[in-house]
Amino acid sequence: MEEVKVKVGQDGYSIYIGQHTLAQLGSLMGRNGLTGKALVLTDAQVGALYGEQVLGILAEAGFTAELFAVPPGEDSKSLAVAETVFSKAITMGLDRKSVIVALGGGVVGDLAGFIAATYLRGIPFVQVPTTLLAQVDSSVGGKVAVNHALGKNLIGAFYQPRLVLIDIALLQSLPERELASGLAEVIKYGIIEDADLFSYLQKNSRPVLAKEPEALQHIIKRSCEIKAAVVEQDEKENSLRMILNFGHTIGHAVEADTGFGLYSHGESVAIGMVGAASLSAALGLCSQETVDTIRCIIAQYNLPLGAPECTTDRLMPFLVRDKKAVGGKIHWVLVRSIGSVLIKDDVPPMTVDEILQEITC
Numbered sequence: 001m002e003e004v005k006v007k008v009g010q011d012g013y014s015i016y017i018g019q020h021t022l023a024q025l026g027s028l029m030g031r032n033g034l035t036g037k038a039l040v041l042t043d044a045q046v047g048a049l050y051g052e053q054v055l056g057i058l059a060e061a062g063f064t065a066e067l068f069a070v071p072p073g074e075d076s077k078s079l080a081v082a083e084t085v086f087s088k089a090i091t092m093g094l095d096r097k098s099v100i101v102a103l104g105g106g107v108v109g110d111l112a113g114f115i116a117a118t119y120l121r122g123i124p125f126v127q128v129p130t131t132l133l134a135q136v137d138s139s140v141g142g143k144v145a146v147n148h149a150l151g152k153n154l155i156g157a158f159y160q161p162r163l164v165l166i167d168i169a170l171l172q173s174l175p176e177r178e179l180a181s182g183l184a185e186v187i188k189y190g191i192i193e194d195a196d197l198f199s200y201l202q203k204n205s206r207p208v209l210a211k212e213p214e215a216l217q218h219i220i221k222r223s224c225e226i227k228a229a230v231v232e233q234d235e236k237e238n239s240l241r242m243i244l245n246f247g248h249t250i251g252h253a254v255e256a257d258t259g260f261g262l263y264s265h266g267e268s269v270a271i272g273m274v275g276a277a278s279l280s281a282a283l284g285l286c287s288q289e290t291v292d293t294i295r296c297i298i299a300q301y302n303l304p305l306g307a308p309e310c311t312t313d314r315l316m317p318f319l320v321r322d323k324k325a326v327g328g329k330i331h332w333v334l335v336r337s338i339g340s341v342l343i344k345d346d347v348p349p350m351t352v353d354e355i356l357q358e359i360t361c
């Protein structure tokens with residue numbers, strides 16, 4: 001098992017990464033000062049696969065644990081579903097020393113973190129991510145939120161978990177489409193920070209798509225290291241952290257415009273990365289070759305390059321509501337070359353319009 005530290009807040013926390021690590025959940029929680037009651041929040045699909053096993057592991061470590069499953073899918077990241085979880089927490093008698101364990105993908109993790117941040121004004125929570133996307137991205141860094149019909153993640157907080165336990169063996173049951181979705185965020189890390197990771201992905205699509213443990217361990221650890229380093233420097237997204245949002249300005253607009261479900265989060269980010277790369281080239285910031293390289297890796301990992309269901313007019317209002325916008329100015333994360341990005345807040349709306357036309361045709 002490898003360990004990546006996230007040095008944020010008073011004590012920071014650890015991300016534990018390995019094969020068949022789940023059995024150590026209870027002991028790691030104990031070692032990190034957690035005891036008492038535990039509410040394991042999951043979705044119905046993940047709960048059916050791993051719920052009983054996790055309850056057993058926690059019981060053996062002395063926790064009084066109960067499972068609560070929400071419906072699978074993005075719709076569960078809502079205030080309505082959060083309300084049902086709050087009711088469970090209250091009837092179970094969770095107190096400030098109790099813990100919420102997020103067992104699932106990014107939907108469960110973001111929802112569980114939101115509940116943990118607000119229930120009794122904050123109780124500890126632990127991330128046990130079960131999708132690749134959650135293992136490389138959403139379980140780390142403390143962005144917790146639910147959606148609003150008018151936009152993604154509009155109601156939330158920065159609230160860090162007490163530990164993250166990644167068991168790559170859990171990915172064996174993950175459907176291909178969900179694996180690809182997580183790979184979109186790994187491609188993102190390559191573009192924003194690490195040309196070597198990008199080149200590893202270009203050369204190793206076979207073992208990665210075949211879920212070979214060595215390949216998974218490599219890309220997950222590297223992704224967590226990159227995210228941890230960024231979050232340590234700018235936890236609340238005042239500047240540097242914006243780079244983790246590469247592809248998300250358009251990506252979130254695509255997700256919202258298609259009703260949160262037609263395209264998964266990772267697929268929407270893939271489309272958004274194509275848009276952001278084309279925008280960068282249109283502004284003379286990167287070469288057309290860089291755009292083609294990005295399009296090529298996205299296609300290599302079976303991810304979409306555009307969203308023909310969307311229209312420019314409908315996407316525009318979502319862009320303005322991007323959380324990186326200040327005073328109506330959108331902060332775009334743009335690419336210079338693979339491994340290097342920059343932030344720009346003076347992109348002409350006409351150029352954005354042209355790029356949106358391209359990705360929606």
Ligand SMILES: NC(=O)c1ccc[n+]([C@@H]2O[C@H](COP(=O)([O-])OP(=O)(O)OC[C@H]3O[C@@H](n4cnc5c(N)ncnc54)[C@H](O)[C@@H]3O)[C@@H](O)[C@H]2O)c1
Nearest residue numbers: 045072105106107130131133134137138143170173174265
């Ligand atoms: N907080 C952050 O920093 C952050 C970062 C990236 C994404 N996100 C959020 O994460 C969410 C997307 O997360 P996701 O892609 O994990 O989607 P998800 O949580 O909806 O999971 C995808 C599907 O996979 C199933 N699943 C999960 N684990 C499984 C397993 N091991 N085996 C079989 N099936 C399994 C789930 O039941 C679900 O149907 C979005 O809401 C996005 O906004 C947050």
Ligand SMILES: O=C(O)C(=O)C[C@@H](O)[C@H](O)[C@H](O)COP(=O)(O)O
Nearest residue numbers: 137141143152153241244245248323
């Ligand atoms: O951790 C971050 O910071 C990110 O931007 C990671 C993104 O992959 C993630 O989708 C995040 O939830 C987006 O946040 P938002 O602030 O744009 O809602």
Ligand SMILES: [Zn+2]
Nearest residue numbers: 185248265269
């Ligand atoms: Zn994302």
